[in-house]
Every structure is written in C-alpha cells, then in structure tokens.
Amino acid sequence: MNFKKLGLMVAICIAVIVGALIFIRDYLIEKTEFIPDITDLTHNYLAEDEIREAMAKRQAADIKPAEVITTLQDGTPRIALVFDGMPDRPLAARLLDVLAKHKAEAVFFVEGDNVADEPETMKLICSAGQEVGNYTYVGLAAMEKCSVEEQVKELCRTQKAITMHDPLTPNLFRAPRTIYGDDLLKSVRAAGLEYAVKENVRFQPGNIHNQMEADRYAASVINGSIIAIPVNPYVEQKVNDVAVREEKPIMDKKPTIKDDHSAVVPPTVDLATELDLLLTAFEARGVQAVFVNQFRKIHYIPANLPIFNQDKQGDVK
Incomplete structure (x- = not known):
C-alpha cells in the first residue's frame, strides 16, 4: 500500500x-x-399560583355563585349522562365505543389525581368527542363541609391536572353527596368553573342483565333527567377531625383507578354492556342522550335551606 x-x-x-x-x-x-x-410533574399539580388567584377572587365581595345545571322540564325526549370518576383505560375505551355506537353524548367527571396518574385516558375521552368535568382532586364527598381553602385547593388542582394534558378548560363541576349551597358555588366560580351539575337519577351498576330489564329501567326515567353513573369510589369527608386532615391530607387516602379492590363497579359487572343495553332501550323510546350543557341553568337553592325571595333567586334562565 x-x-x-x-x-x-x-x-x-x-x-x-x-x-x-x-x-x-x-x-x-x-x-x-x-x-x-x-x-x-408533582410540583406543577400543586397549582399554587392558581390557588392564590382563585382565593383572591373568592374573597371579593362581588363574586357570584356558579349556576347549577338541573333537569329539563320541556318534555322533550332527552336525557344527560354523567360518569362519576375516571374509568381505567380499557373500560373507558369500551364505554366510548358504546357511546359512539348509539351517537350518545356524555360528560366524564374525572379526579385530578387519576388524570395525573393516567392522562392518556382523559385524552382518549376528549378525542372521542366526549366532555370532561371536574370531580375534585380525589372525588371528595360533602364538599360543602370543607373550608373555603380546601374547596379551592381541590378544584384548582383538578383544573390544573386536566389543562396540563388538554387545552380545553373544564367548566362543569360535580362532587359526590354534596349540597350545592352558595358558599361552595362561589368557590366553584372562583376556581374558573361556571356550572355545577345536579343529577336526579343515580344509576346503580349491576342491576341490568338483559334487554327486558333495561327497557323497564328506561321506562321509569322521565324525559329531561340527568343520570349519574358511578365509576370510582368517593372519599368521605372527616368533618370533626381537622387535626388528622391537616396532618395527613385526605387526598393521600384516595384509591386511584389502579386499585381494583376499591372499585364502585363490582368485578362481575360489565358496565359497558349495561350501558349498551340501556342506550338501546332509550333509543327504542325515542330518547337521545345529549350533553348536559343543553339543560336548565339556575341559581340553585338547596331544599334543606330556608328560602327567601324565591321568585328572584329561583328564576330559570
């Protein structure tokens, strides 16, 4: 070479x-x-800036309570479906397939901690054309018994978790076993949510096994109803144990969608099949499932509270 x-x-x-x-x-x-x-992303999910901003709005004298979406009363053959809790990805995919099959619309109220744990499931719901709502960060019951700070924290952290993975900010709120008084609804408004959703029908998974049972159930539901379908367990509020709540935040006790032992839907129940049977029954009656945003929006007065100036406060928009 x-x-x-x-x-x-x-x-x-x-x-x-x-x-x-x-x-x-x-x-x-x-x-x-x-x-x-x-x-x-743990620090981002704390939503510290959003909580400070919401607390400033909440303390303003002119803040108005969020309105409550409730039943239709025009007799039109429409219902609204709301799912309480974010399903795991396989169940979410099957529920979305059923909704698409029947051209039905629904709102999935999701917990912020489950969104943080499995954001792809929430994105799957949104990409299917369904809506996502705020179900507090842990699915917290009796929200009206929380302090204003706790209310705002639960709501803002959930808003932050959702918007970190989807550009659309939710405007619908629900919480399990909660009375929608003005104090809570002002916190809802301060956190950037316009409406709270109040169901009049609570569906219990496991009661529909065939089309006949589905037909019977659909016949019992009046037009204009809002049907709540539980997916995940909720967290009980420890009203008289403030010290324990401060020492160990209640959000740490929330089972996520990975904890199969705590599911609301029993393992033998096929919620997607039940939903399919139920929507088939509603279709036979000419009833369509639409987004709950199409329903009435009112200034809500809980039944167990005294009513003053009902003509003004109870006006329907």
Whole structure:
C-alpha cells in the first residue's frame, strides 16, 4: 500500500469521526439541553399560583355563585349522562365505543389525581368527542363541609391536572353527596368553573342483565333527567377531625383507578354492556342522550335551606 492510499484512508477516517462528533453535538447534546424535565410533574399539580388567584377572587365581595345545571322540564325526549370518576383505560375505551355506537353524548367527571396518574385516558375521552368535568382532586364527598381553602385547593388542582394534558378548560363541576349551597358555588366560580351539575337519577351498576330489564329501567326515567353513573369510589369527608386532615391530607387516602379492590363497579359487572343495553332501550323510546350543557341553568337553592325571595333567586334562565 503506497503512502497516498494510506493518507486517503486516514483522511476519510478522520472525516467520519469529526462528522460523527458534530452530529452528536448538534442533534443529541445541544438540542436535548432545551427539553424540560417532564418525568416529575408533582410540583406543577400543586397549582399554587392558581390557588392564590382563585382565593383572591373568592374573597371579593362581588363574586357570584356558579349556576347549577338541573333537569329539563320541556318534555322533550332527552336525557344527560354523567360518569362519576375516571374509568381505567380499557373500560373507558369500551364505554366510548358504546357511546359512539348509539351517537350518545356524555360528560366524564374525572379526579385530578387519576388524570395525573393516567392522562392518556382523559385524552382518549376528549378525542372521542366526549366532555370532561371536574370531580375534585380525589372525588371528595360533602364538599360543602370543607373550608373555603380546601374547596379551592381541590378544584384548582383538578383544573390544573386536566389543562396540563388538554387545552380545553373544564367548566362543569360535580362532587359526590354534596349540597350545592352558595358558599361552595362561589368557590366553584372562583376556581374558573361556571356550572355545577345536579343529577336526579343515580344509576346503580349491576342491576341490568338483559334487554327486558333495561327497557323497564328506561321506562321509569322521565324525559329531561340527568343520570349519574358511578365509576370510582368517593372519599368521605372527616368533618370533626381537622387535626388528622391537616396532618395527613385526605387526598393521600384516595384509591386511584389502579386499585381494583376499591372499585364502585363490582368485578362481575360489565358496565359497558349495561350501558349498551340501556342506550338501546332509550333509543327504542325515542330518547337521545345529549350533553348536559343543553339543560336548565339556575341559581340553585338547596331544599334543606330556608328560602327567601324565591321568585328572584329561583328564576330559570
């Protein structure tokens, strides 16, 4: 081998090595320097800025309570479906397939901690054209018994968890076993939510096994009803144990959708099949499931509270 060929080979090797180093520098090192660390989003889910802003709004004298969406009373053959809790991904996919099959609309009220744990499930719901609502961060019951700070924290953290994974900010709120008084509804408004949803029918999974039972159930539901379908367990409020709540936040006690032992839907129940039978029954009666946003919006007065100036406060928009 002469020196010219040897020199050419050395030059080619050097060029290859230099090119490889430049490629690594330009495409593998410099560009990755600007990729944020997205492996730990815990701090972002705290929503500290959003909570401060909401608390300032909540303390304003002119803040108005959020309105409550309730039943239709025009007799039109419509119902609204709301799912309480975010289902795991396999169940969510099956429920969405059933809704698409029947051209039905629904709102999935999701817990912020479950969204943080499995955001792809929430994205699946949104991409299917269904709506997502705020079900508090842990599915907290008796929200009206919480302090204003606790209410705002639960709501804002859930809003933050959802909007971190979807550009659409929810405007619908629900909480299990909760009385929608003005104090709570002002917190709902301060957190950026316009409406709270009040159901009049609570569906219990496991009671529909065939089309005949589904037909019988559908016949018992009046037009204009809002049907709540439980998916996950809720967290009980410890009203008289403030010290324990402060020492160990109640959100730590919430089972996520990965905890099969705590599911509301018994393992033997196929909720998607029940929903299919139920929607088939409603279709036979000419009843369509629509988004709850189409229903009445009122200034809500709980039944167990004294009523003053009902003509003004109870007006339907």
